[in-house]
Ligand code: HDD
């Protein structure tokens with residue numbers, strides 16, 4: 001289908017993928033990090049635990065940086081909806097705009113209470129300060145549900161009628177709670193908690209590997225690791241449900257995920273393997289397994305991509321398949337880490353001593369991020385060539401404004417620098433904490449005497 | 453259609469809120485840029501930093517909200533604007549990104565050169581945003597956005613009027629910021645900074661007034677001009693009166709009163725509404741796209757009205773709490789000595805705001821049990 005693509009669909013897709021792939025990491029931290037900080041503050045207040053309190057204060061400082069980057073990259077996305085996809089917005093803006101509007105409500109609450117929480121450490125009384133953080137955690141979850149309503153609507157559009165190509169009526173309730181929202185919303189929110197929890201844990205696991213195995217590091221590790229590890233089985237359960245729903249509702253996407261070339265029964269499951277020109281290179285073939293997973297019986301018929309013409313199949317099938325395998329594989333790896341800790345806890349009320357466990361902990365943050373990004377590639381690339389499933393192609397949605405190559409180039413450079421600067425700033429904070437100075441200073445302006 | 457008109461009003465109200473809240477944060481960047489070297493500029497930069505830090509993200513959300521209402525309620529106009537005016541929009545967006553991260557990162561880095569780098573980023577990009585937003589508004593108002601435009605246009609937003617509008621937006625942001633900062637400085641008892649910023653407010657006020665007149669003159673002969681001097685004239689007069697009133701108040705040393713700031717904001721709001729009234733009901737002048745035929749069905753418009761009601765009910769008190777806490781200087785760390793003086797200074801004033809705080813703390817206490 002790329003042959004007769006007009007407009008600038010290829011660079012536009014690349015730009016959307018870059019900016020979304022970046023924003024989503026900040027979004028995960030924006031959704032779930034507040035809860036983890038609040039958990040630490042709760043323990044600090046409740047048990048008069050100085051260490052937990054110190055962690056909460058320091059994490060807030062990091063949150064200040066992350067929230068700013070999340071806000072500006074999110075704004076970029078809002079503009080891009082129009083700057084890159086005017087065709088989509090012209091046709092369906094009145095439909096998919098509604099959940100975005102609801103999201104706006106939660107952005108307000110999140111931003112307002114973030115201002116109060118982050119800068120209120122010094123002078124708001126303990127529990128009042130704690131409660132000022134609750135609306136952030138809550139609106140993070142509700143905001144995520146709203147954006148996910150948009151994305152899942154693109155996968156399973158509904159809740160509107162058209163006449164002569166014009167949207168004539170809209171049912172907001174059906175738009176928000178569309179067929180795919182049921183699993184995409186919880187899957188994403190759990191992913192956000194896993195990403196945030198494992199990222200926090202990874203920082204302290206790294207410290208412990210570096211022989212800083214003190215109560216401070218163990219507490220920091222546990223506050224991130226325990227919630228994330230507890231939620232991992234739930235995430236796998238929801239993901240499994242999602243896969244079965246995709247097999248039902250978006251069969252061609254599912255066929256790409258699982259290399260179902262032809263509709264049949266006794267479909268095998270491929271672990272790994274690269275599909276090129278009609279052949280699968282490498283990979284492990286498990287007979288009948290895919291049929292079993294979809295319908296709990298080898299005789300389950302699974303729809304293959306042969307049911308639609310080539311122009312309606314997603315491109316780069318191998319990418320979709322490998323990303324799906326990576327997401328599932330990493331999900332089980334993280335499950336393993338949790339199970340290991342549970343085992344030693346049950347046996348001796350402690351975390352494992354093995355160095356391997358802490359290595360696993362140190363990579364768990366990156367693993368969760370990679371799993372999450374892979375999931376998004378499955379969802380978004382797997383939906384191609386449609387932007388709105390079976391209603392509008394990505395090419396029809398794309399802009400023709402003539403500036404996308406330029407904006408894409410700027411975005412790539414800008415985001416590379418932005419990512420590096422964000423990491424550098426976070427490391428700077430960590431280094432300052434380690435030196436012990438400025439232990440509880442909240443984000444603050446130019447130092448006296450050193451102002452710019 | 454009533455719902456379409458209501459949503460038009462909602463969009464204009466949200467744009468106004470972005471202008472008077474978010475605009476002032478960009479204006480802060482202008483004064484940061486002009487504050488001079490590290491030593492000389494320390495006091496104003498510190499005040500700017502303190503005032504913007506806890507609120508800019510919340511103020512910024514109005515922009516996002518404006519965009520969402522625009523594309524949901526008027527998708528055809530939205531797609532047209534985003535296509536034809538892609539270039540200034542990209543540039544404004546670049547400014548938004550750099551301003552946000554420049555500001556956030558500056559306070560986390562230690563060392564003069566790094567702070568300077570991020571500070572300069574913050575300050576320069578604060579100018580880009582109002583300027584390019586101004587050219588976008590100028591291009592829409594002067595009827596340069598076709599409905600079916602397929603490519604980005606350079607000519608649409610580089611006319612004299614558009615450039616004047618861009619400069620006007622930048623000046624108006626600086627004006628609002630200086631008025632707010634002068635009031636803030638007076639409240640914390642910093643007379644030097646109060647005089648510093650009220651001088652700048654007067655200069656920016658006069659500059660913006662001149663730019664508005666120039667923009668108006670450049671429109672002479674157009675439909676917009678006859679509307680601005682016709683049915684929108686009352687609003688234009690209100691804007692002028694507010695500007696003069698603020699100048700008089702500032703020059704007579706009346707920086708403190710909350711209503712100096714309110715009048716300044718009202719003046720800017722009157723300009724925004726003057727534009728809206730002059731254009732009504734057309735969304736894209738020069739085309740047939742109006743509030744009621746821009747592509748959204750009735751249910752969507754009604755849903756937006758409801759959404760806005762909910763936003764006001766939930767956000768109003770939350771913003772009031774945020775501004776009240778910030779006004780009481782409870783949202784930052786400070787040297788103990790300065791804090792005590794500031795607390796004493798603000799204790800004496802604003803019983804209304806103090807009441808907010810009492811209510812807020814009472815609510816929080818109740819929640820705790
Ligand atoms: C920490 C991250 C993470 C982990 C461990 C998993 N997932 Fe996932 N997955 C996501 C993060 C994610 C995601 C990034 O959040 C996606 C993209 C869109 C969405 O709703 O969730 C996603 C999408 C997604 C989809 C596509 C939904 C669609 O296109 O409509 C399927 C079928 C699965 N997942 C299935 C699974 C299974 C069977 C897992 C078992 C281990 C699994 N996921 C673990």
Ligand code: HEM
Pocket residue numbers: 013014016017020021022024085088147148150151373376377380381383384386387394397
């Ligand atoms: C609410 C959330 C989201 C919305 C509304 C959304 C919307 C879109 C749109 C409009 C496109 C362009 C059209 C298309 O290619 O189909 C797109 C493409 C894409 N998005 Fe998403 N997206 C969302 C979340 C994400 C996230 C979090 C990622 C993270 C990586 C992502 C990854 C991608 C990729 C990789 C593409 C390019 C697909 C391709 O061209 O093959 N998306 N998205």
Ligand code: HEM
Pocket residue numbers: 023024026027028029030031066067068069070071072073074075076077078081107110111140143144145147148188509512513516
């Ligand atoms: C096309 C898709 C998207 C658009 C247009 C978008 C838009 C935005 C905007 C405008 C902001 C800034 C709000 C502010 O000023 O504070 C933001 C932040 C945020 N977004 Fe996105 N977003 C998209 C995708 C997503 C996805 C897929 C998620 C997760 C499910 C998400 C979750 C968040 C969160 C939690 C924040 C708060 C930022 C933080 O605290 O770090 N967004 N987004």
